[in-house]
Amino acid sequence: MIWVTSNVDGEEYKEPFSKGIMSRSLNISYIGSKRAYELASEIEEELIKKDMSVISRDELADIVLNHLITVDPKIAEKYKSLRLLRNSKKPLIILIGGSSGVGTSSMAFELANRLRLKNIISTDMIREVMRKIVSKDLSPVIHKSSYDAYESIRTPSLKMDKIVEGFITHADVVNVGIEAIIERSIKEGISIIIEGVHVVPGFISKDLMENNNIIMFTLMIDDEELHKQRFYLRCSQPWVKRSLENYMENFESIRKTQDFFVEQAKIYDSHIINNIEINETINQMVSAILEKFVGVNDVR
Ligand SMILES: Nc1ncnc2c1ncn2[C@@H]1O[C@H](COP(=O)(O)OP(=O)(O)O)[C@@H](O)[C@H]1O
Numbered sequence: 694m695i696w697v698t699s700n701v702d703g704e705e706y707k708e709p710f711s712k713g714i715m716s717r718s719l720n721i722s723y724i725g726s727k728r729a730y731e732l733a734s735e736i737e738e739e740l741i742k743k744d745m746s747v748i749s750r751d752e753l754a755d756i757v758l759n760h761l762i763t764v765d766p767k768i769a770e771k772y773k774s775l776r777l778l779r780n781s782k783k784p785l786i787i788l789i790g791g792s793s794g795v796g797t798s799s800m801a802f803e804l805a806n807r808l809r810l811k812n813i814i815s816t817d818m819i820r821e822v823m824r825k826i827v828s829k830d831l832s833p834v835i836h837k838s839s840y841d842a843y844e845s846i847r848t849p850s851l852k853m854d855k856i857v858e859g860f861i862t863h864a865d866v867v868n869v870g871i872e873a874i875i876e877r878s879i880k881e882g883i884s885i886i887i888e889g890v891h892v893v894p895g896f897i898s899k900d901l902m903e904n905n906n907i908i909m910f911t912l913m914i915d916d917e918e919l920h921k922q923r924f925y926l927r928c929s930q931p932w933v934k935r936s937l938e939n940y941m942e943n944f945e946s947i948r949k950t951q952d953f954f955v956e957q958a959k960i961y962d963s964h965i966i967n968n969i970e971i972n973e974t975i976n977q978m979v980s981a982i983l984e985k986f987v988g989v990n991d992v993r
């Protein structure tokens with residue numbers, strides 16, 4: 694057996710070399726799990742050939758890097774950058790927003806897998822907790838959806854589009870919870886992805902956004918028909934309880950909230966991604982993250 698050693702606060706610990714763990718860390722630029730497992734097996738063979746029974750994590754990373762350079766320098770470059778990112782002292786906070794149905798929860802899951810992050814929280818869940826604490830009488834808007842919150846605004850403004858006004862009032866309340874999650878993650882040093890319809894550029898305090906490793910993405914779907922199809926797809930899953938009819942009835946309002954997202958993203962410099970193809974979306978996100986936090990340009 695090959696042992697991999699590490700240090701935590703001066704204490705050494707060791708764990709057995711695992712091809713599964715190694716291949717997950719190698720599946721970095723969508724080389725596919727089969728290829729990643731093959732590479733992990735090649736690296737294991739190299740360790741056995743060299744008769745290494747104990748190896749430190751850093752030595753192992755160097756061996757992996759040298760192996761990847763001979764196989765594909767682009768993959769090697771990405772592996773190196775992601776390692777730098779993972780070794781960063783500050784936690785990484787990734788915010789993924791967009792109107793209902795554009796794919797924030799699916800992309801958060803994919804990105805977490807790609808970056809090997811363990812924490813994802815949906816703003817729908819934060820809203821659900823807030824609904825238990827804040828009564829319908831006190832804040833009727835958060836007891837509605839983001840696209841029909843306008844129906845419960847007590848005194849609508851005459852100057853603004855009512856759907857956008859409802860959306861702003863609704864998202865603004867949930868952002869109190871989002872900020873609390875960000876503050877707690879920073880305090881604990883936990884990297885996290887926060888996703889959902891309430892992650893709107895310009896709604897989180899400037900101070901939090903500027904002084905930490907935070908990056909925000911705004912997903913959208915340019916093509917109306919494709920956006921509709923995403924709801925068909927989601928609601929066709931047997932476990933989904935939310936009704937397709939509801940989203941179709943409110944589709945125009947949902948599109949209006951998307952227009953608002955895009956306007957805000959342009960003002961506040963959030964990365965706008967037209968979420969058509971999963972790998973393209975994830976590659977764009979990973980590139981932006983590496984550029985911002987490790988200073989590496991696109992290595993796709
Ligand atoms: N890039 C994509 N390609 C294909 N299907 C996608 C993509 N992104 C999301 N989907 C699908 O679209 C549906 C809606 O996505 P979901 O993540 O539930 O949206 P949101 O959380 O933004 O409301 C889901 O069935 C999801 O699997």
Ligand SMILES: O=C(O)[C@@H](COP(=O)(O)O)OP(=O)(O)O
Pocket residue numbers: 792793794797798817837838839840889890935
């Ligand atoms: O408020 C909203 O726009 C949606 C957000 O959820 P996603 O569609 O983004 O999952 O929640 P709903 O009230 O429809 O359950």
